[in-house]
Amino acid sequence: xxxxxxxxxxxxxxxxxxxxxxxxxxxxxxxxxxxxxxxxxxxxxxxxxxxxxxxxxxxxxxxxxxxxxxxxxxxxxxxxxxxxxxx
Numbered sequence: 110x111x112x113x114x115x116x117x118x119x120x121x122x123x124x125x126x127x128x129x130x131x132x133x134x135x136x137x138x139x140x141x142x143x144x145x146x147x148x149x150x151x152x153x154x155x156x157x158x159x160x161x162x163x164x165x166x167x168x169x170x171x172x173x174x175x176x177x178x179x180x181x182x183x184x185x186x187x188x189x190x191x192x193x194x195x196x
Contacts, residue, residue, distance in 0.1 A: 124138045125151055129155050137176050147178055
């Protein structure tokens with residue numbers, strides 16, 4: 110895991126968050142109107158962080174983890190990406 114990954118995003122994003130079993134705050138940030146799509150990403154991220162802690166036997170070392178959902182406009186090829194970042 111690289112702790113130096115940084116993303117600069119200029120937008121008025123909405124966000125949702127939840128905590129893992131070990132009380133790590135996980136947040137997903139999305140452009141306005143896309144929170145319904147981010148709910149699945151949040152649920153999956155929380156479950157995977159708990160699973161990876163158990164599977165690898167190494168606890169996540171930071172107090173929080175954030176992801177940014179970047180959506181490509183419709184006039185471009187239909188792709189989207191999630192960028193993991195620390196905030």
